[in-house]
Amino acid sequence: MTRRLLLSHLSLMLLVLLALEVPFGIFYARSELSRFSRAAQQGAMTLAAVCEEKMEHGLAADLPELARAYGRRTDSRVLVTGSKGVVLTDTAAAVAVGKDLSAEPDISTALHDDPAVGTRTDPSTGGEVLFVTVPGGSEAIVPCVVRTVYVLGPLKARVRAVWLALAVVGLGVLAAVSLIGFVLARSITRPVRALERATAQLAEGRLTDPPPTDRGPPELRRLAASFTTTATRLQHLLQAQQAFASEVSHQLKTPLTSLRLRLENFEPHLAPCAQDSLDKAVGELERLSRMVQGLLALARLENSAIKPEKVDLNAVVADRAAIWTAFADEQQVDIIVSGAGAAAGTVRVWAVPGALEQIIDNLLSNALRVCPPGTAITLATVTAGREGGRTSPVAELHVIDEGPGMTEDERRKAFDRFWRAPDADHDGTGLGLPMVRHLTRASGGEVSLEAAPGGGLDAVVRLRCAGSHPHRERPVISTDVDLCNPLPQR
Structure with a gap:
């Protein structure tokens, strides 16, 4: 919960910073370029006016020195052409004097008495430059044209520095907000964690903290x-x-x-x-x-409440079958064990301590009360795997008798307290199967009654295998009571 509160707080602050800093950075970059362009255009127009005046007084020879002085002062490259676009001087010496540049777009625009301003890639350096081309004079025939070229590297460096400063400021704000948000989130979640611990203690049976x-x-x-x-x-x-x-x-x-x-x-x-x-x-x-x-x-x-523990299902089945064999012999009923014993290996399941023995005792007691002489009761253990949306393997215990069985409606009511079959001829109390269901659910499992294939009843107890975690959402109970004398149900 602390992490979620902190992430939501930081996400909101990040959106606010982006909404503020990104537009500011874009606006600053554009305004710096616009300011630099205006200043370059004004300087070029001033230089063009001076060049026009020099040419009117026949001092065209002074143009190279004038261009170099301006270039050194403004850190730019200066090119001056005559009225027909012929180069008079170039401080970068990139274009030969006397070359006709009237076909170039910016020179042609300036010869028609319109300034041209823009950016382009410098072929010699590969960097981006700003060019400003202005006419010298406003007469029908333009006496000269001045082109100034500025490298935009320093300007971009300043813009990047501003972006970096904005990023540092944003990270600093996020760090401060993270610290404040963490403190606030902890102050909120600390009582929640205390409530969680107290709830867990209450679920285990007693609130001590x-x-x-x-x-x-x-x-x-x-x-x-x-x-x-x-x-x-x-x-x-x-x-x-x-x-x-x-x-x-x-x-x-x-x-x-x-x-x-x-x-x-x-x-x-x-x-x-x-x-x-x-x-x-x-x-x-x-x-x-x-x-x-x-x-x-x-x-x-x-x-009362305790937690399920790992129990060897096969060992418990074999032990209870051996104990109940004597009672079954008195009624001439056989007890057959299938899937249990030493040869079957170990099937460990989650069960409340002592619950599995009591479940088997109650189911065997019920089965013996309805089985006629000469029949058998089968105890079978099966590993059923994942089923019914379960995420862990399930072990099944089947207690199958050869008695009269039950109808579907009777099997559905059999787990109700005090319910007894209408044709029951014994003195049961109707509490045996409710105890079985209570003990099974306390162990994280389920119990159901199904019709046996050959007649009779199949009591199926499903428990989680010990390779998985016990069910933590079900209430778990204590079995510190005397259920050694099973209470018949049906």
Whole structure:
């Protein structure tokens, strides 16, 4: 931001300098040439009058000395011709005396009683010269013509010196403006950088260095004060919510446990016909307990923040599959691992610490609840490459079951809290998949449910490969909660 402010300030000043100095330099160069031309023309006319007077008195022999004296005094070359354009004298000795120059344009113009002034290139030196050719007298027959030639090198040197002075002055002004602009830009951007640091700290969970409210322009001071007030209130709200979640978790465990014990104490005193109602009441109490724990877990997840770390996807998949194999064997369901293990190599992805294990546990728990005996659950890892506008490679984890599957509308609603499939015959709470989505997004990835090719459901978790930077725009969360007992969803 400092660089942009400084560049805009310098660009404006550069345009102002160009608008002022360029026209001034052009005007100075033209005015100097015009002044020099007028002075040369007046001198030539004076010399022509003297030459005319000399010729009238028969003193034409004095013309060479007169021309040389004028040339030395004005630093010019002088050529004088007679009434028919014949050269009488030339101080530069470039044209022989007696040569007829009446055909040359400036001499011809002067013989017709009109002066000629202009610039041309000198053949002998290659430089630009100014010539002034004037008639001597105003009679019908011009008695003589005087041509004076001036080298324009000194005049151009003065003009270049003025242009150089203008450039130096412009650079000096730009340097001074740069210094002033840099100081002003820093005074403006310093509070902005402080706000940026404070925003980053707040995004990480706690504001430890609030921005100063006594620096910068008044608008930025008010913005810093408002931000500090908002951040303070937000931290207080988050702390209150965290304290509430912690206290509720502690306070609810005791009455729920006590209620279950009291219900179980009724069992010896109940008639056999009431036993079924007691079992359903105990089951609903257990479901309520799991639901409360799940809500509190989600509250803790949403209230704290950490950054994703590099995790070996294949290693975690192989480890969780080995742990869940015993549970799957009890239900006569096989767990097949594809693309993971030591032979598959290492696939490192970005994930919040502990999140990947909990994602797999929840998905396997859901799959086991719907898989009939004699079927299998497949865990497959695939490196999908860049897709969907992503700028970095993506690794996919597929958890494929052979259960009844879901319709497209059910798959779309499955990540809503407390949603359960209409034909669900288990005691799930509807919080497992919301946790999976929350943990996946916290890791910078996405999760979706798709129909498996052979029937059933394919839960796809997409995570960024560790060769790229973790997603910095998503909020990241902590997983310091107990999700080892997955909560079923469908």
